[in-house]
Amino acid sequence: MNRGYFTHAFPAYASVQMRLLAVAFDSILVGLLLLMSVVMVAGDVWLRNPAAVAWMDIFLLLVCVPLLYFVGFWWLSCSSPGKMLLSLRLVDAATQQEPSGVQCLLRYVGYLVNVLSFGLGIVGLFDRNKPLGWHDRLSGTMIIQR
Numbered sequence: 001m002n003r004g005y006f007t008h009a010f011p012a013y014a015s016v017q018m019r020l021l022a023v024a025f026d027s028i029l030v031g032l033l034l035l036m037s038v039v040m041v042a043g044d045v046w047l048r049n050p051a052a053v054a055w056m057d058i059f060l061l062l063v064c065v066p067l068l069y070f071v072g073f074w075w076l077s078c079s080s081p082g083k084m085l086l087s088l089r090l091v092d093a094a095t096q097q098e099p100s101g102v103q104c105l106l107r108y109v110g111y112l113v114n115v116l117s118f119g120l121g122i123v124g125l126f127d128r129n130k131p132l133g134w135h136d137r138l139s140g141t142m143i144i145q146r
Helices: 016-042 055-077 081-085 101-116 120-126 134-139
Strands: 088-092 141-145
Touching (some): 016 055, 016 081, 016 088, 081 088, 088 101, 101 120, 101 134
16 A cells, blocks of 8 residues: 555655754854843943943843744744744644744744743653644644655
8 A cells, every 4th residue: 555645645744853953053053132131231241340230121121032042933923933044844743734823923932931941841842743732722733744
């Protein structure tokens, strides 16, 4: 029996290794963006006199930069730079079409839940049949290999 006929009907899930490598690359980029943003806002004042820094501005940067980076890239290009580099694509799990803005935002919330649970949410990525983390399930999205 030739099973090749049905292999193109369903997109290939991205491997765990590729997904983790993409997240590592994105994390480095976000870290550099955060560092540049903090230096632009606080200058070298935070090194000389930490009491003079507006810590609320720094906190807002720490919240907004990663949010805008991930949600913005997911919504505009169905990928982040790390995923683009590895030819991975974010799609709606039900339709395999572009995710909505709400799905992208929910996916980011799922990332936060993963971090707050000390990475427990990525355990589902190791399921060979359906590798989905909590962020994937919460948002109704999946990562496919192009």
